Amino acid sequence: MIIPIAAFAVLSTVLFFPREQPDQLSEERGQSLFEPIESIETAEQNIEVEAPVELIAEAVSVAILVDVKGAVRHPGLYSMQDGDRLLDAVDKAGGYTEAADTRLLNHAQKLQDESVVYVPVAGEEPPVYEQPATAASSSSDSSTSKVNINTANESDFQTLPGIGPSKAMAIVQYREEHGAFSHLDGIKNVSGIGDKTFEKLEPHIILN
Known part of the structure; x- marks a missing residue:
């Protein structure tokens, strides 16, 4: 009689004890699978990415x-x-x-x-002011530091005594309109350059 009673007890337990349904198990297992992914996404959101710093030279x-x-x-x-x-x-x-x-x-x-x-x-004759020295140019004679009046530009002429910006421009314009100078004192034909100015210029100018 002991064996039939024990068998009946086991059968009752199997039949009447609530078991987990397959759908419930699948849902719980699915949640356990996705939980790590959500954790990773949360961790990524908490990471602050610093933007690269651009160095701009001013x-x-x-x-x-x-x-x-x-x-x-x-x-x-x-x-x-x-x-x-x-x-x-x-x-x-x-x-x-x-x-x-x-x-x-x-x-x-x-x-x-x-x-x-x-x-x-x-109608005014511009006064002459001493201008700051400029770098020597290729049109100047390197051995004597004289300015070639047929090749010099405005900056070169301003290195000469008595020649300011307006006179330097006038010399270049005259040369462009009338051609190269054939002799040194031909520079006196430029407006604003008289005998006194030429006396100052003569030791410092040459022809090509």
């Missing part, structure tokens, strides 16, 4: 001082930037007056530190 501007004189509205000493042009200095000085004669001015000329910009009035 050009350093160099200040220069220019003395603006003559027929401008506000003559004076002005702080300019290296690379500025003559017209920039005139604009900073308030622009030209009505009496200004700008025909011989080179508005595109680059400014130099310690230089003078003089704007003459109509």
